Amino acid sequence: MTASLSTLEIARLTRQIDLPEIGLAGQQQLKNATVAISRVGGVGGTVAAALARAGIGHLIIVHGGKVDAQYLNRWQLATAADQDQVTVDVFGKHLRQINPTMQITSYHENISPARAPILLASADVIVDGAPLFEERYAINAAAIAQRTPLVSGAMYGHEGYVTTIIAGQTPCLACLYPHKPDYWVDHQVFPVLGACPGMIGSLMAMEVIKLIVGFGQLLTRRLWHMNLLTYDMNLLTVERNRHCTVCATVEEIP
Amino acid sequence: MINIYLPYRLGQQIEHHDPIAVSATTIKTALQQLLRQYPQLDSSIWVDARTQQLTGYTQLFVNQQQVTDLDAQLQAGDQLHLVQAMAGG
Numbered sequence: 001m002t003a004s005l006s007t008l009e010i011a012r013l014t015r016q017i018d019l020p021e022i023g024l025a026g027q028q029q030l031k032n033a034t035v036a037i038s039r040v041g042g043v044g045g046t047v048a049a050a051l052a053r054a055g056i057g058h059l060i061i062v063h064g065g066k067v068d069a070q071y072l073n074r075w076q077l078a079t080a081a082d083q084d085q086v087t088v089d090v091f092g093k094h095l096r097q098i099n100p101t102m103q104i105t106s107y108h109e110n111i112s113p114a115r116a117p118i119l120l121a122s123a124d125v126i127v128d129g130a131p132l133f134e135e136r137y138a139i140n141a142a143a144i145a146q147r148t149p150l151v152s153g154a155m156y157g158h159e160g161y162v163t164t165i166i167a168g169q170t171p172c173l174a175c176l177y178p179h180k181p182d183y184w185v186d187h188q189v190f191p192v193l194g195a196c197p198g199m200i201g202s203l204m205a206m207e208v209i210k211l212i213v214g215f216g217q218l219l220t221r222r223l224w225h226m227n228l229l230t231y232d233m234n235l236l237t238v239e240r241n242r243h244c245t246v247c248a249t250v251e252e253i254p
Numbered sequence: 255m256i257n258i259y260l261p262y263r264l265g266q267q268i269e270h271h272d273p274i275a276v277s278a279t280t281i282k283t284a285l286q287q288l289l290r291q292y293p294q295l296d297s298s299i300w301v302d303a304r305t306q307q308l309t310g311y312t313q314l315f316v317n318q319q320q321v322t323d324l325d326a327q328l329q330a331g332d333q334l335h336l337v338q339a340m341a342g343g
Contacts, residue, residue, distance in 0.1 A: 039343055041343045042342075042343050043342075043343035044343055129343040130341065130343060131341055131342060131343045132341060133339070133341050136341055153343075154339075154340040154341050154342055154343065155340055155342040155343070156261070156262060156263055156340040156342045157262040157263060157266070157342075158262050159261060159262035159263075159340065160340065160342075161337065161340065176313060176339070177310065177311050177313070177339035178310040179309070179310030179311050179339075180311060180339060180341070181309075181311045181338065181339055184339075184341060190340070190341075190342035192342055197342070197343060223313075223337070225335070225337055227259075227262055227271075229262060229265075229271055230271055230272065232259060234315070234318055234335060235318060236315045236318050236319075236320065236335065236337065237315075237318060237319050237320055238313070238320050239320055
């Protein structure tokens with residue numbers, strides 16, 4: 001279904017419509033797009049907020065639990081007043097304040113191998129901001145199986161990275177990291193200052209917009225890596241693993 | 255000399271976040287030099303120190319290019335990055 005941009009939307013988005021890479025046609029593509037975001041915390045919440053401001057038409061947000069005080073140092077879409085509230089209700093409230101015309105579909109659960117193909121099926125682009133490798137591997141497998149581009153970003157402390165995964169074109173998460181670190185036993189193992197996931201999430205939002213509209217260079221076959229402690233920044237080339245248990249059988253797309 | 259860039263978490267473990275200079279001609283010997291200085295990193299890099307097989311959550315990059323062959327040659331001035339899997343959000 002295609003809905004035209006309203007006069008109010010054009011007024012709100014005029015400064016980015018001025019960009020020759022976007023224009024009215026690109027803005028219409030953003031309005032027509034559906035983006036699924038798994039976990040909408042420090043990384044995923046930054047992506048969601050940026051995409052809402054950018055005029056994405058439909059967000060699917062997937063996140064279980066309630067808002068806890070320890071999340072408030074980094075979650076863009078929650079405030080102290082939201083503590084103990086259902087996460088997706090809070091995110092929906094703040095997202096609608098940013099963009100009242102955006103469609104939001106909420107799932108109050110964390111993703112699993114069984115549910116990932118169902119929850120992510122209608123997405124044009126998938127965004128992974130999950131704090132557990134089990135969820136990340138489930139999202140990766142679903143994205144490869146349904147051939148949907150996946151923008152993946154993660155951090156630990158002052159370090160983080162972003163890459164875009166496209167079946168047959170790029171390495172997938174299991175190509176790069178076939179095993180999770182032993183120490184990553186729950187979602188509380190990583191220390192975090194809000195600016196770091198904010199930076200990772202902002203870059204991921206840019207990548208989603210470029211994927212949908214189709215401009216600029218993408219982080220395909222590249223891992224953008226940063227260490228904010230030292231300001232060591234790198235654009236690292238990455239390759240498919242022909243022994244990958246998830247994507248090795250997917251035919252190479254030049 | 256080869257400059258080795260460690261993940262933030264490993265830098266925390268050895269309380270040293272700047273690049274570590276080692277003298278080596280291959281990736282394997284560079285890692286061996288690193289672990290001679292900082293043996294506490296051993297289990298974060300090798301699955302098994304005897305077989306010297308990398309952990310499945312570690313990727314290596316020489317001058318920003320992914321490298322999987324630990325016997326790959328290094329030149330003086332090369333940069334070796336270790337980037338480990340993260341899931342923080």
